[in-house]
Amino acid sequence: MVQGGLAHRAVIVCIAIVILANGALLLAGCALLQTPTPRPTPVVPPETPVPSPTTAPTVAAAVSTPIDPSAPVTLTLWLPPEMALGDEPPAEAVSRLNQTFMAENPQVKLDVIPKAAYGPGGLVHLLLATQPVVPARMPDIVVFDTSELHRLVDSDILIPLDELLPEAVWDDLFPFALEAVTVSENRLAVPFGANIVFLAYNSAMVEAPPRTWDEVIAARATYLFPAGQGDGSAADAFLLLYFAQGGSLEGSERPELNTGLVANVLRKYLAAMDNGVVPGMVRTMGTLEDCWALYIAGEAGMSLAGSLQYQRDRAILKRTRYAQVPTIDGKPITLARSWAWGVVAQDPFRQEIAGRYVASAVGPKHLPAWSSASFHLPTRRSILRLAIEDREYRAFLHEQLQNARPYPNLRGYSHIQEAVLRAIQDVLDGVATPERAAITAAAMILPLR
Template sequence: LQQFAAFQADHPDLRVEVVLKKPYGPGGLLDYLRTAKPVAPSLLPDLMVLDAAELPTAAREGLVQPLDGLIPSQLLTDLFPFAARLGEVDGVWVGVPYQAELQHLVYDTTKLERPPMSWRDVYSSTTPFLFATGTPRGGLNDVLVNQYLALGGRLVDEEGRPVIDREPLVEALTFFNRGRKLGVIPYRVLNLSNAASVWTRFLAGEAGMAQLPATFFLMERDQLAHVGFAPVPTRNRQIAPLGRGWVLAVVTSDPERQKLAALLLEWLMEPENNGAWSRAAGRLPARRASLEMWDQDDAYVPFIRQHLERAVAAPPPEVEQVLAPPLQTALRNVLRGVSTPEEAAEEAIATVEGRR
């Protein structure tokens, strides 16, 4: 809200009214757009915040407007590559990511002298590795997908259809299977349904390392005296996090109001403004120039810049909905010890091929 007040101070002839909505479900952001447009379009906002995962639905239903000609193209080119892809739907630029999210490792420096960088380091660890086995709103499990992507696995084929590559998936599941057998991945991870529960257990000292969204670390970093950060350990030390985010989208179809909405959008995305907001809020910026506004002497900045540059954009919802359930089942079956990595992978691939 402070940023909107600052915008109004810069533009005293304009007034910004902020309407808060819950993010998802009935009465949430997307639902609000759908229900208000046909019966009370005058109640719709000119500019809206939306989870990038819901942007394709909003765009295909005509609920948000194309941005070509409204927003300078140099803003698009300054976005991290995965973020630029999140803002496009069917080749049309319809959203500007202002906040990014991805996962990395956090570790307790009193339990680990240095963080694990490879699978071998994890296997030889004397402290548990925690992560969430549940997924938000039924989406892809970042923990499994990070390993799969780092091994060269694909989420979509050349035609944009959901796909699972067998060998990378078998290898990724083998990591979790061996970690389970060695005890470094404890059985209790099956009860950790979300990142918040992992964070609570980690802070309580139940494990020396955990994979978590960056936001958890950033929001409490100043109070964390013994928590370090590192890439997620992978077989070949490749960094391939799944990139997500939130976008700003223009809703109004009125040309004059579109110009005003674009003016506010550009102001919010100015590096000084977006950089200051993201740093203060404990969020990752989606724009390179915004990250430049962070403390460049902070070791976390080059670390997270590398992750943001290499992140893979989360696939569109129609792909994620096909891939997520079988991949989730594969991971849980391996962690429960009821399927081998090969069996779990074959079942997941068969399920996806049957739904394509």
């Protein structure tokens, strides 16, 4: 009986085990057929952002990607015609620079495209017109007149060159050249050629060159300078005397003229003309070339001259000497108009190569030859020694360049030139007194900002 009960309980236990096993299998099968419930996405608190795991590697790779020195690249250069076309010495000097650079960098090709220096189809105008429409057509390197730098700055076209060129290049520039291209402590271009103004005089007619305008008025020789409508040289010559007195064109909110200083210069002009030292024909001379042509023809004993004209014709000048521009109080000063290399390329790889090209262009191997061929003065002290052989003339130029003021780089400068020219003409024509003409000129530029 006991054994029968045990057997009966064993049967029951076995049946229960079988039922439980089948139930487990059934549950497992159902679980396989169910759609898994998505796990909730954890919410990251705003104050503890979690960076994307792919962001940092991407940036690091872009910054640290090495430049492949063998990768082929074509740099596009926009240059003024005298540097890009024909077989004239300045263009040949640039051609030699390009050939040397490509030989030293065989992966690089240079595509030189000539562009007009100024005007609607000029370098700066085309840069401003091309950038917003077809940026892919922009050049990598450009040459431009630094007086137009403000237009390029407004459109953020130029790449700062501080890190692309050796510090020795910046340290070697004359002060005016560095000032001409520095904006908010960024050096946006590298000036390489400049023209300055000084006094040229016939040593057979003038024993000692005048340093002040009182000495000009007392001189017996005729003095020429531009005072008529032309390329702006009349206003530039006038403003040089204005600057020498401490005058400025920059007001607190807009351009301005100091009427007292303007009237002072106008009085000197009028006195020199009344004394017969300045002939009435200066009223028709609008450029330095106009004055120079009459001077070398023997029509005057003294003339305001550009360094370009003097160096171009120096071989035929037998008695012509040079001196600083006569100023109101004899203070030495000159105005330097310069051209500069700028980098437009946006890609770091192309920027690095463009920087090497510009460094070569302003270096001792190529810049002296271009300066001599183009009759421009180098903007680097060390290059001046290589470009000008005459020690006396070189010492004079060094002093002039050291004291030079950069050509005005102001919005609306052409309007200032018009106002100054009108003041000059009104006084020399007897239409207005120096004081009235100065007030009118100052009023004319008030709307400028």
